[in-house]
Amino acid sequence: NAGVTQTPKFQVLKTGQSMTLQCAQDMNHEYMSWYRQDPGMGLRLIHYSVGAGITDQGEVPNGYNVSRSTTEDFPLRLLSAAPSQTSVYFCASSLSRGLVYEQYFGPGTRLTVT
């Protein structure tokens, strides 16, 4: 298993540009999430999905869109990048089966918006 993969690893955008951060998992997990990590603020939930076709907002959803057309993929879209979106983005997938609940994180995408 590759686990959770994210592309790209690094990205520089100009203000107003759009892009999609890719996330894929091969563990057949139902739950997938996007977090952003900023210095001194831990990880904050952007959007999450409890299954294909179902998404919901997290703590900081403004400026981001998501969709979940398959179990494996959960892309995060920035429609018009702003400097405030400079951050490290982590995708995660969760196994929730009976008494087992674990969340696996990808390696992250470091985004800089100038």
Added chain:
Amino acid sequence: GENVEQHPSTLSVQEGDSAVIKCTYSDSASNYFPWYKQELGKGPQLIIDIRSNVGEKKDQRIAVTLNKTAKHFSLHITETQPEDSAVYFCAASIVYGNEKLTFGTGTRLTIIP
């Protein structure tokens, strides 16, 4: 919503000594409390977790304790080693609810050789 506070933000201990990181949570409905270790340039990795029906859990040198009444939980690392140096995050969520994790702000642990 849930609020998780984590202390201290930085911690330095001599190799071989113990390290303790503490977290408090606000939502009494939370029932799942994982701890993650994040090494430089990598994503967080689950190291231990505890559910609200258990007061303590151990895994070799790592242990987590939970006090539901006081709404706080702690990570204990004994016999620390240089490879324990990392940033540690606590989190809380409601399993079988919305499955959303709320994270603490992290503790940078440095092991001094």
